[in-house]
Amino acid sequence: MLKQALPERAWTAIAIAIVAALALVPLLPGAVDSYAFSFLFFVFLYAIMAQGWNLVAGFGGQISLGNHAFFGLGAYTTAILWTGNYLWGSLYDSHPDIYYFDPVTMALGGLVAAVAAVIIGLPLLSKLRGDYFALGTLGFGEIVKVMFINGGDFTGGAFGVVAPAGTFDTLLPHYLVGLGLMAGVAVAIRLLMRSRYGLALIAVRDDEMAASANGIDVLKVKVSAFAGSAFIAGVAGSLYTYYIFHVGPDSVFDLDWMLLPLMMTVVGGTGTLIGPILGALVMYAVFDLAKIVVPDYHPVISGLTIILAMLFLPKGLMRSFGGRVRAA
Amino acid sequence: MTLNIPPPDILLQLSLNGALGGAMYGVAAVGLSLIFGTMRLIFLAQGAMIILAAYFVRALFYGLGIDPFLSLLIVVPVGLGVGWLVYQGLFRRAAAEEDRNISLLIAVGLMFLIQNLMTVVWGGNTAAVVTSYTASGIEILGVRTSFTRSMGFLIALAGTGLVVLFLRSTLVGKAVRAASEDMEAATLMGISPHRVNAIAFAIGISLAGAAGVAVATTFPFNPFAGFIFSLKALVALALGGIGNVAGALAGGIILGLIEAYVQYFISGGWTNAIAYGVFLAVLMFKPEGLFSRPYKKA
Numbered sequence: 111m112l113k114q115a116l117p118e119r120a121w122t123a124i125a126i127a128i129v130a131a132l133a134l135v136p137l138l139p140g141a142v143d144s145y146a147f148s149f150l151f152f153v154f155l156y157a158i159m160a161q162g163w164n165l166v167a168g169f170g171g172q173i174s175l176g177n178h179a180f181f182g183l184g185a186y187t188t189a190i191l192w193t194g195n196y197l198w199g200s201l202y203d204s205h206p207d208i209y210y211f212d213p214v215t216m217a218l219g220g221l222v223a224a225v226a227a228v229i230i231g232l233p234l235l236s237k238l239r240g241d242y243f244a245l246g247t248l249g250f251g252e253i254v255k256v257m258f259i260n261g262g263d264f265t266g267g268a269f270g271v272v273a274p275a276g277t278f279d280t281l282l283p284h285y286l287v288g289l290g291l292m293a294g295v296a297v298a299i300r301l302l303m304r305s306r307y308g309l310a311l312i313a314v315r316d317d318e319m320a321a322s323a324n325g326i327d328v329l330k331v332k333v334s335a336f337a338g339s340a341f342i343a344g345v346a347g348s349l350y351t352y353y354i355f356h357v358g359p360d361s362v363f364d365l366d367w368m369l370l371p372l373m374m375t376v377v378g379g380t381g382t383l384i385g386p387i388l389g390a391l392v393m394y395a396v397f398d399l400a401k402i403v404v405p406d407y408h409p410v411i412s413g414l415t416i417i418l419a420m421l422f423l424p425k426g427l428m429r430s431f432g433g434r435v436r437a438a
Numbered sequence: 439m440t441l442n443i444p445p446p447d448i449l450l451q452l453s454l455n456g457a458l459g460g461a462m463y464g465v466a467a468v469g470l471s472l473i474f475g476t477m478r479l480i481f482l483a484q485g486a487m488i489i490l491a492a493y494f495v496r497a498l499f500y501g502l503g504i505d506p507f508l509s510l511l512i513v514v515p516v517g518l519g520v521g522w523l524v525y526q527g528l529f530r531r532a533a534a535e536e537d538r539n540i541s542l543l544i545a546v547g548l549m550f551l552i553q554n555l556m557t558v559v560w561g562g563n564t565a566a567v568v569t570s571y572t573a574s575g576i577e578i579l580g581v582r583t584s585f586t587r588s589m590g591f592l593i594a595l596a597g598t599g600l601v602v603l604f605l606r607s608t609l610v611g612k613a614v615r616a617a618s619e620d621m622e623a624a625t626l627m628g629i630s631p632h633r634v635n636a637i638a639f640a641i642g643i644s645l646a647g648a649a650g651v652a653v654a655t656t657f658p659f660n661p662f663a664g665f666i667f668s669l670k671a672l673v674a675l676a677l678g679g680i681g682n683v684a685g686a687l688a689g690g691i692i693l694g695l696i697e698a699y700v701q702y703f704i705s706g707g708w709t710n711a712i713a714y715g716v717f718l719a720v721l722m723f724k725p726e727g728l729f730s731r732p733y734k735k736a
Contacts, residue, residue, distance in 0.1 A: 167539075173538075173539065173542075233722045234718075234721070234722065241474075241478060241480065241680075242721050242725055244480065245480065245672055245676060245717075245721060246718055246721045246722070248669070248672070249669075249672075249673070249714040249717045249718050249721070250714075250718065252669060252710060252711075252714045253710075253711050253714045253715060253718070256707070256708065256710050256711035256714075257711060259707065260707050260708060260711070365665070369546055372539075372543070373543055373546070373547075376539050376540070376543055380537070380539065406558065407554070407558065409550055409553070409554035409557075410550075410551060410554040410555055410558065412547075412550055412554075413547045413548065413549070413550030413551030413552075413553075413554060414547070414551060415547075416543055416544070416546060416547030416550065417528060417544055417547035417548060417551065420532060420540050420543050420544045420547065421528070421531060421532075421544070424531070424532065424535055424537070424540045425537075
């Protein structure tokens with residue numbers, strides 16, 4: 111319906127216009143200090159996480175229940191590199207802000223998560239299918255959390271690591287980097303899903319045996335999608351470190367960092383490009399509104415919303431209202 | 439690190455406590471196993487259901503003066519009814535969908551809902567049921583242990599025994615087993631998927647009720663204690679072999695033993711990591727569980 115009404119080029123133009131408009135928001139007077147500004151930052155953060163989960167689960171068909179572990183790994187990597195000054199050596203003295211939104215530090219956050227995903231993904235994905243993979247990744251998340259609690263001085267134990275919060279000025283860089291990452295991840299996934307690799311990933315999801323019979327290295331495709339998903343989650347974790355500064359096992363390894371993006375993706379539409387973003391916007395708005403309107407009951411409302419959304423919109427917004435949705 | 443071999447009586451004490459505690463994971467795992475068997479659903483709300491039952495037992499005890507163990511006669515039938523209703527109201531539609539994320543998310547939503555409703559109704563603080571016999575102990579094999587823990591163990595044994603009996607010797611039980619093995623084939627034989635799913639749910643939640651009695655009498659609990667129970671039950675489930683009901687109880691007992699030994703020989707902080715490590719290792723190297731022979735692919 112909607113999709114056929116406009117040519118694809120028009121949709122691309124609309125998407126670019128929305129991102130451009132969002133990028134101009136900080137220029138409005140008072141915008142940076144407004145509540146809406148931090149609201150949007152969190153929407154971007156969750157949309158990135160949702161997009162990451164969607165890559166392995168929506169497009170790849172492998173339900174990961176461990177993405178909070180990768181988020182936490184990214185967050186810890188950034189905080190530890192920063193406080194220990196493991197990266198820039200003496201440059202840190204002359205440039206005290208060098209770790210703040212440093213692309214190398216952020217990329218390393220993603221990389222550590224991706225390496226962990228390969229290490230855990232190879233054995234889990236080669237032997238186990240479906241439910242076992244989901245259970246295994248859930249167990250992995252708990253193991254990583256306990257390891258960080260017992261990590262001694264390096265990980266700060268149960269308290270965690272505190273990055274130098276004095277570098278914080280405004281939420282402006284968070285907003286812009288968040289927006290840029292959200293748009294960048296969406297573009298990257300779109301390109302990826304149109305490539306040979308994307309076709310292989312969908313083939314593996316839809317029929318593993320047929321994909322394998324056609325010469326696709328199933329394990330390689332699955333593990334790389336899992337690693338890509340972890341990389342995205344790790345970078346999101348790194349971004350969160352620049353917001354929260356105090357990185358502790360209970361905050362960054364919280365199961366919510368897996369459950370909420372998963373829920374947002376499903377509400378928006380799994381296996382679609384826009385679904386995770388739309389789901390992040392809608393669900394975060396519902397939660398935030400509940401937090402303001404009925405502060406005592408808001409988690410109750412969250413639970414109810416998930417159940418109602420799944421009962422009445424099981425296919426997600428994009429698939430229910432977006433007309434025929436193609437793979438990407 | 440020097441490993442001191444402790445005297446045999448301490449070893450026996452450790453094993454007994456571990457096994458008794460682990461039986462509670464086991465009974466939760468039996469419920470998960472049934473639900474997973476027919477619906478292929480990881481019912482993450484099982485732990486929240488157990489804690490809800492524990493609060494219910496506490497309300498019966500302090501409100502009406504009903505002894506916690508006697509309240510089994512109320513909790514278990516109520517659990518059957520609640521399980522049936524939960525399936526019919528929440529999971530019936532999702533069970534027909536091919537996308538199993540939907541059922542998983544409903545379970546997650548239900549978990550959030552129950553946890554937070556409990557917080558609203560009873561507050562977030564730790565609650566406990568203290569009876570005249572809470573502190574009393576009994577002697578088993580010359581080792582003193584807590585009376586309530588032993589009762590919890592008996593409840594777990596009896597619950598699992600009844601479920602095994604039901605699955606083995608009734609026609610409905612046979613239908614549930616058939617559906618767990620191959621839902622499609624079972625449907626072709628005239629078994630209604632909704633009926634077996636609902637039965638699995640009813641039994642699963644009534645077992646959560648029984649586990650709730652055991653938890654309420656043994657441990658202090660709070661509204662959010664359930665999730666860790668769900669995770670431990672999943673570990674027990676994997677150890678015992680998915681779909682193996684008696685194995686799930688055994689898996690819980692093994693998990694309890696592992697936890698007790700790790701706590702004694704290594705440190706309490708590593709208990710969970712090692713429990714999940716064992717879980718991952720089993721998933722990787724023996725995914726059919728510890729008690730079944732590796733099955734041959736046709």
